Amino acid sequence: MTTTMQELHRKKQMSRKITMLTCYDYPTAVLQDKAGLDVIFVGDSLGTNELGYERETSVTLGEIVHHLKAVRRGVQEAYLLADLPYKTYDDPGMAMITARELLSHGADGVKLEGMQEAVISHLAGSGIEVCAHLGYNPQFHEKAAVKGKTYDAARALLESAVSLQNAGASMIVLELIPEELGKAITETLTIPTIGIGAGRYTDGQVLIVHDMLGLTPHPLRHAKNYANAGEWMLQAFRAYAEEVTNGQFPQPANARTMIDSERERFMGWYSGKDRK
Ligand SMILES: Nc1nc(=O)c2c([nH]1)NC[C@@H]1CN(c3ccc(C(=O)N[C@@H](CCC(=O)O)C(=O)O)cc3)CN21
Ligand SMILES: CC(C)C(=O)C(=O)O
């Protein structure tokens, strides 16, 4: 059985944490699914982390679809969420076409940034599960900064989150906000909150897979390294290059040979052959 939005809601009701990671490729999807992650998420962080772009806004719908299809092939159990890229949900009609495209390639739900009440109610009204995203919104905010730090900003953010829930959002990501605000929004909403740099009290947590694996060049404060994949990969690439250079790889065990009778015939022909 695959994880449903209803089960994510049940987790919130039972005060059990929801686990989510970004994912952009098939082998990573297989491992995250096997590890029992609740939500596997093809984010537009694809652009900066996997494709080498400067900004999330460069990511196209075609690129999200390409990676979503790979991830879909590897996910059996988890809920599969995908981001709507920048400029693909300017109005409810455009958002519907984009969302349907992602659903047709295997997304269970879609996520979008900002105060898009009309878009969310249009999608939710036709049965599409929509995850909202407030706080720092990389598609719309120039540089990363904590949002909701003052009384006014915190209150506005909480009220915005309530509005998006009322518009029909099924879940909400809260990015780079003070812990106190993450707690207040989580207590106020009936839909699950998923935090990234939002403190300890949200219903779930999400990290960019490159950050938690140790593949990101500079560490970010909100993330934690659970592995040093960057170091292992660098060591492995260097060791391989050195062994090929030295002739230590490949060894006879890595090679294939002919059966004796065929080798004899082949070598007989080969040694008599005119080789100039
Ligand atoms: N690798 C990666 N990790 C992320 O967490 C992440 C992405 N990419 N791309 C999409 C968004 C953008 N996010 C970001 C981007 C930058 C900072 C950052 O520069 N953080 C600073 C502190 C910023 C502040 O406190 O004002 C840091 O030092 O951690 C944080 C979150 C979160 N998401
Ligand atoms: C930061 C997360 C939630 C995101 O939107 C992404 O990875 O694209």
Ligand SMILES: [Mg+2]
């Ligand atoms: Mg995103």
